[in-house]
Amino acid sequence: MSLLWQTIIALAVIDVCFLALGTFVAFQKIQPDIKWTFVLYTLSLSIWTTGQAAAMYLPDHDLSLLAVRFCHIGVVMIPIFLVHFLFCLSGVAKEKHRLIRNFYVVGVFFEIANTTPLYIRDVTLRPHWNLGYIFEPAVLYHVFLLFWFYTAIYGFVIMFKAYKRAVGQRRNQLQYLLWGMLPGYLGGIPNYLFGYDIVIPVLMPYGTYLFAFYVAMTAYAIVRHGFLDIEVIIKRTLVFAGLVGSVVAVVSLVAFVSQDVLARFIQIPKWLSNVLAAVIIAGLYGPIRNWLTNVTDRYLFQKRYDYKELLKTFTDEVVTVLDLRRLVEMTVERLASTIKLEACALLLLNRERRRYEIAASRGMKEVTLSINEDDALIALLRRTQDPVLRDTPGKMPDRVEGRLDQLQAKVCFPLVLHDELIGLLCLGKKKSDEEFTKDDLDILMPLAKTEAIAISNAQLVAEAAQKEKLAVIGTLAAAINHEVCNPLNNVKVQAEGFLIKLKKGVFDHFSKEELTQKFTELLHSSMAEVDRSAAITTRLSNFAKPAREPISEAVNIEQALNEVKALLGHDFELNMIRIQQEIPKDLPLIRADRKQIQEILFNLIRNAGQAIERNGTITVRARQSLNGRVQIEIQDTGSGIPEEHLGKLFTPFFTTKGDGQGTGLGLFVVKRLVERNDGTIAANSARGVGTTFTLEFPADESALAQSAHR
Amino acid sequence: MNQPSPKVLIADDEVKFVEAVAEYLKFDGYTVLVAFTGSQALELLLREQPDLLILDLKLPDVPTEEILDRLRTTSPKTHVVIVTAYHDGGVKEGLIRASGIAGYLYKPLTSLEVLGEAVQSALRA
DSSP: OOHHHHHHHHHHHHHHHHHHHHHHHHTSOOOHHHHHHHHHHHHHHHHHHHHHHHHHHOOSHHHHHHHHHHHHHHHHHHHHHHHHHHHHHTTOTTTTHHHHHHHHHHHHHHHHHTTSTTTEEEEEEOTTTOOSEEEEEOHHHHHHHHHHHHHHHHHHHHHHHHHHHOOHHHHHHHHHHHHHHHHHHHHHHHHHHGGGTOOOEEHHHHGGGHHHHHHHHHHHHHHHHTOGGGHHHHHHHHHHHHHHHHHHHHHHHHHIIIIIIGGGTOOOOHHHHHHHHHHHHHHHHHHHHHHHHHHIIIIISHHHHHHHHHHHHIIIIITTOOOHHHHHHHHHHHHHHHTTBSOEEEEEEETTTTEEEEEEEESOSOTTOEEETTOHHHHHHHHHOSOEETTOSSOOOHHHHHHHHHTTOSEEEEEEETTEEEEEEEEOOBTTOOOOOHHHHHHHHHHHHHHHHHHHHHHHHHHHHHHHHHHHHHHHHHHHHHHHHHHHHHHHHHHHHHHHHHHTTTTTTOOHHHHHHHHHHHHHHHHHHHHHHHHHHHHHHHHHSOOOOOOOEEEOHHHHHHHHHHHHHHHHHHTTEEEEEEOOTTOOOEEEOHHHHHHHHHHHHHHHHHHHOSSEEEEEEEEEOTTSOEEEEEEEOSOOOOHHHHTTTTSTTOOOSOTTTOOSOHHHHHHHHHHHTTOEEEEEEETTTEEEEEEEEOBOHHHHHHHHHO | OOSOOOEEEEEOSOHHHHHHHHHHHHHTTOEEEEESSHHHHHHHHHHHOOSEEEEESBOSSSBHHHHHHHHHHHOTTOEEEEEEOOOSTTHHHHHHHHTTOOEEEESSOSOHHHHHHHHHHHHHO
C-alpha cells in the first residue's frame, strides 16, 4: 500500500481515538476546568488529524487547500489547550491566568494568520513523495513552529514540576500523562515537518500511531486513577483501534506480498489479493479481538485483577494458616509480590517488652527494627485506627514521618483487634513508582482487619499448644520422677551406709590410704548418680521449651528414637508395652531439626501407648522410600480409630479423650512440626487392629551422596 | 535369740542400692540373698524360701504381678516389702497394700534405718 494511504489510515485511526477519548471525558464528573480544557485539547487534535487526512486524500487543489486551513485551525490550538489543561491539572491556572490569556491572544493571532497566504502559502503536489497535496509553509508558519516548540517544552516543564510536587493519585496521573506525551509528540513532529519536504523514515507514517499510544496512556491515567466507570468504554475503544490497526496491517501485508514479492514470479490480479486479505481478516478477526481484549484487560486493568487475586489468596490460603510464623511470612510475601513492593514489613506487639517488633519483612534494610509502645506513629494509629499515608497532603508530625521513613513505609495499616493495636502492616514503595490510591486503601484496609483476626487466632493456638505441652509434661512427671529418684536413692543409701559403718567402727582398723580409697569410691559413685539424674531433667527441660525455628541438621532416626524411649520407657514397661524397632543399619540420615523430630516421635509413640493402654507392641519401622525420602511408620496394636474420626485427627481441639485428659492439640502440634521440617504425615487405622502413622522426611543430601559413593 | 537369722532376698536392678542394703542388713544379722532380675528372684524364692522379699516394683524381665502371684504358691510364708521410685500419688500403693502386703517404701529412702524397721515389722507380722 502506498505511503499516502498508510498515512491517511494512521491519521484516521488516531482521529477516532481522540474523539472517543474527548467524548468520554466530556461526560465524566471531573473538575470542570480540567475537563473542558482536556476536551478542547482532544478536539483540536481531532481537527488536525481530520484536516490532514482530508488534505492528502482530496485530489482537488482548492479543496485540499481548504482542508489544510481547516487542519491548522486545530493545529494552532493544540499547544495552547494543552498548556492550559496542564495549568489546570497542576492547580496553578489562577496564578498563571495572565500567561494563559497571552497564549490565547497568540492563538487568535495565528488563527487569523491561517486565513492568509502569510501562514500557509499554498498546497502543491510533491511527486517524489506521492503524498497528495502538501502545504507550503510561509513566514508566519515558521514563527508558529517556534511557538509550538516553545509551548511543547514549556508544557513538559510544567508537568514535570507538577509531577515532582504532586502526591497520591495526582502524581500517578501526571506520571502517565508525562510518559504518554513524549512518544506522542515524537509521533506528531513529522506531520509538522513534511511541509518543509522533510520526511523522517519510519516515523512517517508509523510515528503517527505513537499518538494512539499517547491516548492509551492518558486513558490509563484516567482509568487507574480517577473515573472508573468509563473503563469499559475506554477498553472497547482501544480494542477497536487495535482491530482497525490489525485490518490495515493484514491488507498491507497481503498487498505487499502479492503485488511486490510474488509479482516477480506470478501475476496475481488485484481483486484476488483483496479477497485473500478479506478471507484472512475474516479468519483472524475473532482471535485478534479476543487477544486484544485480553491484553487490554491484563495491562490496562491488571491492578484490579491482581487485587482480586490477592483477596482470593488471602481468604483461601493466608488467613487460615494457624502457624503464626508462617502466617506473617506468607502475608508479607504475598503482599510484596502481588502489589510489587520494594519493601514490606509486619510488626507485632511484644506484650512483655511493650514494643512492636518486626515479625516478617521483605526488602527491609533493618530487619530487626522495633518501635516503642508510646511512639508517635503508634499513638496516631491507635487513635485513628486508619491507615497512615507517608505523603499525605497537609501536616503530619515530623516524628511520624521519620518513623515511616525508618520503616521504609509509604503506607502503614493498623492491625486492630478488640480496640487493641496488635501490630502494624507497613507497605513500602511500589516498584512501579505509583502512589497508593484510595482504591488501594479501600481494598487493603479490610484485608488488614482480616489479618488482625488471623494473627490473633494463630497466637491463641500457639498459646494453647504450649499449654498442651505442659499438660503432657504433667502426665510425664511420674515417669520422669522414677528416673530421678533411683539415682538419688543410690546416693543416699550409699552415703548413709558409709556413715553407719564409720559410726560402728568398721573402718577403725583401716589404714589412712584404705579409708581414703573407700571414701573416693563413694564420692565417684555419687557423682555418677548425680549425672544420671541430671541427664533426664535436661531431656525434660529441652522438651518443655517453646517452639522455635527449625534448625536444619542431619538426624539419625535411631538415636532420636532412643532418646524418646528413655523418656517413655519406664511408663511403658509398667504397662507391658514393648517398642519394637525395625530400622535398617544403612538408613540415610534425614534433614530436619533433631529436637523437633524427637518431639514428633515422642508424641506419636506416647499416643500409641495410650491407645494400647496395657500389653501390646509399638513397632517403629523406617525405610528409604522410592522417591529418596525416608519413611517412618509407627504402628500400634491399640484399639484403632473409627473411620469417621480419621479425617479430623489433625484438626486443632479435636479429641476423643475424656474431659480434662487431652486438649486435642497433640496431633495438631505434631502435624505442624512435621510440616515445618518439610515432612508429611498420614494416618491409617482399623478398628481393633491398631493404628499406623506414616511420616516422610527428606533424606540428608550429603548422606545420600555418601551412600551412593559407597 | 537362738533362732536362725532371718533370710532376706533383695530383688532390684539398681546394683548400688542392692549392695548398700545387703551390707546394712548383714550388719544387723540377716542372711542376705540378692537378685538383679525377675527370673533370678523367682529362682531364689523357689530354692531358698526366704523369710522376706524386698522387691523393686519394676524388674526388667518379669512383671511385679507375676512375681507376687508365683510367690503365693511357691513360697507362701515369704513376707514382702516393696521399694519403688515410682511416684503416682499412691494409686499403685493402694492396690498393692490391698493385696495384703504391708511394707511399701519410696525411693529415695528416708533412711536405711527406716527400711530396717519395715523389714522387722514385716517379719513380726
